[in-house]
Amino acid sequence: MTSRLLNIKNGHNFRELGGYQTQTGQHIKYHKIVRSGHLCDLSVADQTYLNDYGVFQDIDFRSTDEVKNGPDKVPSQAEYIFDPVFSEDETHSTEDAEKIATELNEKPNIGYQKMVEAYHNLVTDPHAIKAYQRFFELLLANDQDNQAILFHCTGGKDRTGMGAYFLLNALGVDQATIRQDYLMTNDVTQDFLKEFLQDLKKKGHNSVSIENSRAFWIVDPGYLAQAEADIKAMSGNVHNYLKYELNVNENDLADLRKIYLTD
Numbered sequence: 001m002t003s004r005l006l007n008i009k010n011g012h013n014f015r016e017l018g019g020y021q022t023q024t025g026q027h028i029k030y031h032k033i034v035r036s037g038h039l040c041d042l043s044v045a046d047q048t049y050l051n052d053y054g055v056f057q058d059i060d061f062r063s064t065d066e067v068k069n070g071p072d073k074v075p076s077q078a079e080y081i082f083d084p085v086f087s088e089d090e091t092h093s094t095e096d097a098e099k100i101a102t103e104l105n106e107k108p109n110i111g112y113q114k115m116v117e118a119y120h121n122l123v124t125d126p127h128a129i130k131a132y133q134r135f136f137e138l139l140l141a142n143d144q145d146n147q148a149i150l151f152h153c154t155g156g157k158d159r160t161g162m163g164a165y166f167l168l169n170a171l172g173v174d175q176a177t178i179r180q181d182y183l184m185t186n187d188v189t190q191d192f193l194k195e196f197l198q199d200l201k202k203k204g205h206n207s208v209s210i211e212n213s214r215a216f217w218i219v220d221p222g223y224l225a226q227a228e229a230d231i232k233a234m235s236g237n238v239h240n241y242l243k244y245e246l247n248v249n250e251n252d253l254a255d256l257r258k259i260y261l262t263d
Contacts, residue, residue, distance in 0.1 A: 111215030
């Protein structure tokens, strides 16, 4: 699984989506689409790496406050595109860890519940829908060879995870592979998370606080299940959601597959 990781030294969860097989036997092209966490800690070497990788657009799903607190270090050959999924950071990924722990140290499972609510909003909120519509407009314009789009939020797991979910469905990847890609965050960030939670414990946070904080930093099948339930309630299935909510029609699907798939 970790072979999908890009060799980024000062960032988390930079992953290639190329190579996944579709249900028709085609594969997603390499160096066309990358998902990641934020770019605000990139070194010069990291930026050069992304330039050499072919990244020509950096699509930022974060909120205004997140960008203000940690602006991307955009590779020199890339265009920066601000496309906030939420008007505010509903996943709490930029809130101070101690503040989160203090607020949530008395309510078991509240972290999980807040994340489920965030996923509900990722699917149903008009602001989020508009952002993902813009995302697909940019994907459809990425029709030149040797050019890669990078899209990200803060942790590269929720807003980014749903962006990948929508795209992989549009390209015809099977559900088991889509879920595997979604859950891969937990594997590739486990060392970071372990250190983060140990640090909270050293600072004296109780078990309820630590578990609630953990809920903000992982992906969980229950989070995705909430999004899928809302997709079904709104549109019947993800294909109809793409068509009627994200404005991705049959011609767009065909174009996406021409752009991103190869035999």
